[in-house]
Amino acid sequence: xxxxxxxxxxxxxxxxxxxxxxxxxxSIKHRGPDGEGVVLINTKxxxxxxxxxxxxxxxCFSKTKFNENDDFNLILGHRRLKIxxxxxxxxxxxxxxxxxxxYNGEIYNYIEIRNELKSFGYNFITDSDTEVLLKAYDHWGxxxxxxxxxxxxxxxxxxxxKNIVISNDRYGIKPxxxxxxxKVKIYFSEIKQLKSFKEKITFNEKNCKLxxxxxxxxxxxxxxFNEIKRFKKGAYEIVNxxxxxxxxxxxxxxxxxxxxxxxxxxxxxxFNNLFQDAVSLRTRSDVEIGIAISGGVDSSLVLERFTNxxxxxxxxxQSFSAIFPNTDADESFFINKLLEQFQLKSNFIxxxxxxxxxxxxxxIYAIEFPPTSMSxxxxxxxxxxxxxCNVKVNLGGQGADEIFGxxxxxxxxxxxxxxxxxxxxxxxxxxxxxxxLKRISLIILHKIILDDIVTLYSFKLGLKExxxxxxxxxxxxxxxxxxxxxxxxxxxxxxxxxxxxxxxMAFGVETRLPFMDYRIVKLGFSxxxxxxxxxxxxxxxxxxxxxxxxxxxxxxKDKKGFTSPFDEMAYKVFNKLETEKDFRKKSLNIFKDxxxx
Numbered sequence: 001x002x003x004x005x006x007x008x009x010x011x012x013x014x015x016x017x018x019x020x021x022x023x024x025x026x027s028i029k030h031r032g033p034d035g036e037g038v039v040l041i042n043t044k045x046x047x048x049x050x051x052x053x054x055x056x057x058x059x060c061f062s063k064t065k066f067n068e069n070d071d072f073n074l075i076l077g078h079r080r081l082k083i084x085x086x087x088x089x090x091x092x093x094x095x096x097x098x099x100x101x102x103y104n105g106e107i108y109n110y111i112e113i114r115n116e117l118k119s120f121g122y123n124f125i126t127d128s129d130t131e132v133l134l135k136a137y138d139h140w141g142x143x144x145x146x147x148x149x150x151x152x153x154x155x156x157x158x159x160x161x162k163n164i165v166i167s168n169d170r171y172g173i174k175p176x177x178x179x180x181x182x183k184v185k186i187y188f189s190e191i192k193q194l195k196s197f198k199e200k201i202t203f204n205e206k207n208c209k210l211x212x213x214x215x216x217x218x219x220x221x222x223x224x225f226n227e228i229k230r231f232k233k234g235a236y237e238i239v240n241x242x243x244x245x246x247x248x249x250x251x252x253x254x255x256x257x258x259x260x261x262x263x264x265x266x267x268x269x270x271f272n273n274l275f276q277d278a279v280s281l282r283t284r285s286d287v288e289i290g291i292a293i294s295g296g297v298d299s300s301l302v303l304e305r306f307t308n309x310x311x312x313x314x315x316x317x318q319s320f321s322a323i324f325p326n327t328d329a330d331e332s333f334f335i336n337k338l339l340e341q342f343q344l345k346s347n348f349i350x351x352x353x354x355x356x357x358x359x360x361x362x363x364i365y366a367i368e369f370p371p372t373s374m375s376x377x378x379x380x381x382x383x384x385x386x387x388x389c390n391v392k393v394n395l396g397g398q399g400a401d402e403i404f405g406x407x408x409x410x411x412x413x414x415x416x417x418x419x420x421x422x423x424x425x426x427x428x429x430x431x432x433x434x435x436x437l438k439r440i441s442l443i444i445l446h447k448i449i450l451d452d453i454v455t456l457y458s459f460k461l462g463l464k465e466x467x468x469x470x471x472x473x474x475x476x477x478x479x480x481x482x483x484x485x486x487x488x489x490x491x492x493x494x495x496x497x498x499x500x501x502x503x504x505m506a507f508g509v510e511t512r513l514p515f516m517d518y519r520i521v522k523l524g525f526s527x528x529x530x531x532x533x534x535x536x537x538x539x540x541x542x543x544x545x546x547x548x549x550x551x552x553x554x555x556x557k558d559k560k561g562f563t564s565p566f567d568e569m570a571y572k573v574f575n576k577l578e579t580e581k582d583f584r585k586k587s588l589n590i591f592k593d594x595x596x597x
Contacts, residue, residue, distance in 0.1 A: 001083065001106060001510035002032040002078060002080050002081050002092070002103070002189075003028035003031030003032050003078070003104060003505070004076075004078055004079075004102040004103065004153065004154065004155060004176075004189050005024055005025050005075075005076075005077040005078075005102070005187070005188050005193060006075070006076050006077070006155035006164070006185075006187040006188070007021050007186050007197075008043070008073065008074045008075075008164060008184060008185045008186075008239065009073050009074075009184045010073065010182075010183055010184070010241075010244075011073065012071055012072070012073060013040060013070070013072045013073055013074075013075060015066060015068060018040075018051070018075065020196050020197050021038070021077060021196075021197075022038070022053060022077075024077075024188070024193045024194070024195075024196035024197060025038070025053075025077040025079060027192050027195070027196060028079055028192070028193055029055070029079060030506050030507070031079050031081065031104075032078070032079025032081045032508075033079075034082040035055055035080040035082075036054075036056055036077070036078065036079055037050070037056060037077065037080070037091055037092050037093050038050070038051045038052075038056075038076070038078075039051070039075070039077075039093045039100055040070065040072035040074070040075055041072055041073075041074040041157050042072050042073060042074075043073055043157075043162060043164070043242075044073075044162075044241070044242070046098055046159045047071075048095070048100065049062075049064055049066070049072065050062040050064060051064065051065070051066055052064070052065075055079075057088045057091055059088035059091075060088055060091045073241070074164065076093045076100055076101075076102045076155060076157065077093070078093050078102040078103075080092060081392065081510065082392075083106065083286065083287055083392060083393060083510055084106075084110075084286055085127040085128040085286065086286050086287070089126040090126055090127075090128040090131075092130060094130050094131065094134055096134045096135060096138060097138055097159070097160065098160055099137070099156060099158050099159045101130065101133065101137075101154060101156045101157075102154060102155050102156075103130055103133060103152060103153075103154035103156075104152065104154065104174050104189055105150060105151045105152030105153060105154070105169065105173075106129060106150045106151060106510070106512070107129040107132060107133055107152065108150045108282055108512075109147075109149040109150070110128075110132040110150075113132050113147060117132070117135055117139060120139060122135050122139070127286075129150075133152070137156060137158075142167075142238075142249075142251060145236060145251045146251055146252065148169075149281065151169045151171075151173035151174045151513075151516070152167065152169045152174055153167070153168050153169070153174040153175065153231070154167055162240070162241065162242060163238050163239060163241075164238070164239040164241070165237070165238055165239075166178075166187055166236060166237040167235070167236040167237075168231045168232065168233050168234070168236075169233065169234070170518050170521075171233055171234070171254075171399075171488075171516055171521070172231075172233030172234075172497060173497055173501070173513065174501065175189060175190070175230070175498060176231040177189075177191060177223070177228055177229065177230055178228075178229050178230075179197075179199065179229075181199070185239065190368060190502075191225070191368045191595065192365070192368065192595070194228065195595075195597055199227070200227070201225050201226075201227050201597040202225065202226050202227065203224060203225060203226070203592060204218075204223070204224055204225055204226045207223075207224055208588060208592075211224075211584060211588060212584050212585055212588060215372045215584060216491070217369055217372075219369065219494045219498055220489070220490045220494055224595075232250070234250055234251060234253065235248055235249060235251065236248070236249060236251055237249075254485070254489060254521070254525070256481050256482060256485045256525050257525065257526045258481050258525070258526060258527070258529070259526050259527070259528070262526070262528055262531070264531060264541075267523070267527050267531060268541060270523060271520070271523060271541060272545050274517070274519050274523060275301070275514065275517075275520060276305050276308060278514040278519070278520055279302060279306055279309075279395070279514045281517070282513075282514050282517075283311050283395075285393050287393060288315075288318070288393070289315075289393045289394070290317070290320055290386055290389070290391040290393065290394050291306060291317065291319050291320070291344075292319070292321070292382060292395070292396050292397075293319045293321055293335060293338055294321065294322075294334070294335065294397075295331045295333070295336075295337065295338060295553060295556070296331070296397070296553075296556065297397075297400070297542055297543060297554075298397025298400040298406070298539075299396065301397070301400075301542055301545065301546065301549070302396070302397050302514055303319075303338065303342065304546060304548050305514070307548070316345050317344050317345065318344070318345045318347060318389055319339070319345070319346050319347065320347045320349075320382055320385055320386050320389075320391075321346070321347070321348050321349075322348075322350070322378045322379075322382045322564075323335070323348050323349070324350060324352060324564065324565050327565040327568065328565065329565045334553055334556065337553055338549075338553065341549070341550060347385055347386075347389055349382060349385040351374075351377060351380075351381040352565070352572065354384075355374075355572045355573065356572060356573070357574075359377075360377060360573045360590070362506075363376065363377050363380040363503070364587065364590050364591050364594060366380060366503055366505075366506035367380070367499050367502035368595070369498065369499075370584065370587035370591040371587050372580070372583075372587070374565075374569035375564045376499045376503065377564065379499060379500070379503045380506065382503075383503050383507045383509050384507050386504075386507065386509050387508060387509055392508065392509060392510060393509070393510045393512060394509055394511050394512070395511075395512050395514065396512070397513075398493075398496055398500055398513045398515065398516065399488075399493060399513055399515035400539065401492075401539075402487045402488040403484065403488060403515065403520070403521060403524035404524055404532045404541065404542055405480065405484060405529075405532040405533050405538050405539060406539050407487075408538075410480060410483065410484065410487075410532075411434055411533055412448060412449060412452055413452075413477070413480050413483045414430070414480040414533045415427060415430060415431055415434070415449045416452050416453050417478055417479050418430065419449065419450075419453060420478055429535075430533070430535070431445055431446065431449070432536075433535045433536030433537075434536035436536065437537065438536075456478075479529070480529045480533070481529055484525070488525075500513075566583075
């Protein structure tokens with residue numbers, strides 16, 4: 001995992017442009033502390049020149065310098081975090097057959113693709129997935145994207161077709177942003193990179209107000225800036241400089257294809273097989289791998305599958321956990337249950353001990369959006385600990401909640417959908433079970449669900465109004481499966497993924513997410529709703545898939561994740577207790593102060 005930058009201009013690159021480019025690349029050194037590369041390209045002729053920087057590995061020095069007579073209009077830049085092939089051979093931008101690539105991410109099935117390419121006559125000089133990506137594109141073109149199992153954002157100069165190709169992974173796990181003017185097109189990994197180009201950037205006040213009022217983050221394709229857009233996930237763009245033409249196409253669509261004829265036992269077996277493979281693929285690394293554990297269902301299932309691998313038996317796996325002693329947010333009891341069962345080198349950190357205004361501000365600088373809670377900060381401090389323990393790859397459980405119904409709101413949506421569909425007996429059974437599990441009055445639960453139905457139809461009939469972005473994702477949705485899809489695609493998960501990337505890469509740590517394997521996602525959105533919520537239990541099929549984990553975790557009733565003690569943490573930052581809305585206002589003010597251009 002790394003950081004990338006691409007600068008395409010309709011005019012000739014000047015020394016001033018190149019200097020700004022280098023400053024922009026330097027601003028994300030945290031993403032790639034292990035090296036830097038820059039190449040200049042003429043999109044008419046295909047001529048190129050590699051430019052050395054202070055962080056270019058000595059083995060890759062070209063000993064060439066830029067001069068004003070040079071005629072180039074495209075610059076590709078890269079910051080490297082060494083994960084696969086730790087030699088200088090994995091240096092980027094990487095070239096092959098007239099093409100150049102700057103790439104951020106991991107193609108986990110690169111070994112299988114490399115073997116396939118070898119059968120077509122391709123030779124390989126590195127053990128990197130970068131070379132595999134470059135040669136896969138050379139052979140299959142844009143059709144190669146659907147062969148990749150991984151996370152990525154990249155810019156590729158296709159020297160044969162004289163096109164610039166930009167691509168993002170299926171779910172936008174690796175962030176990619178774009179900025180266009182009539183003169184330039186810039187693609188970059190982090191928003192802070194744009195500041196070096198001295199372009200005029202303004203805040204999108206409509207999005208800022210929506211955040212204050214609702215806590216909603218417009219992070220699907222928009223940002224908090226009018227001029228900066230997020231590149232579409234599951235898409236690629238082809239820029240043809242000669243024709244001055246740019247075309248964006250989707251190569252992947254996420255559909256909700258629920259099949260009610262699925263057998264639970266067969267689906268469970270299929271999930272178990274796929275998830276074991278998803279975890280196995282994500283342990284391919286030439287550096288040490290760690291795992292973040294909370295004692296919850298998701299991270300515990302990742303850990304269980306990791307322990308099935310020979311890699312676990314041959315290594316002293318380090319685990320990392322955020323704890324909050326003497327608070328309701330503390331999960332030490334469940335974490336210790338895991339540690340009793342598995343031999344792990346455990347590491348703990350209490351985010352409260354590090355929290356102050358300056359640290360909170362640094363955290364917002366890392367994630368590049370105003371947080372709604374303190375849980376993101378806990379993740380930030382946890383990654384700091386991972387870095388201090390010299391671990392570069394961390395396995396996480398992100399994505400499971402949005403696929404398999406992990407939040408209380410998902411149970412409420414499921415219950416209301418049963419009433420709407422006239423399945424009253426099923427509703428009463430599930431409501432009683434959920435009431436008993438969560439120790440909530442059945443009368444109160446009925447009131448919550450009925451009020452929710454009234455609200456739903458108030459929006460459907462136009463009796464209440466709300467921003468259309470929320471309306472289409474939430475308040476016009478009847479089925480749980482559709483609600484989960486909106487959570488996964490637009491409402492919840494994109495925010496968590498951005499926070500994951502910002503918090504981890506701030507410390508040069510790569511987060512890998514087995515639940516985000518596209519095969520798991522496809523299976524999850526095809527299985528019936530009652531595989532996910534059953535007898536009051538959420539994520540039911542995940543709980544049933546445990547083979548080793550003790551029942552106290554398998555049938556854990558509470559839901560915390562990266563929950564943090566909000567009042568205590570907010571007080572340490574602002575020296576007073578805050579309402580959630582006041583907290584959002586102050587977070588936004590800090591964000592604006594940091595990113596005012």
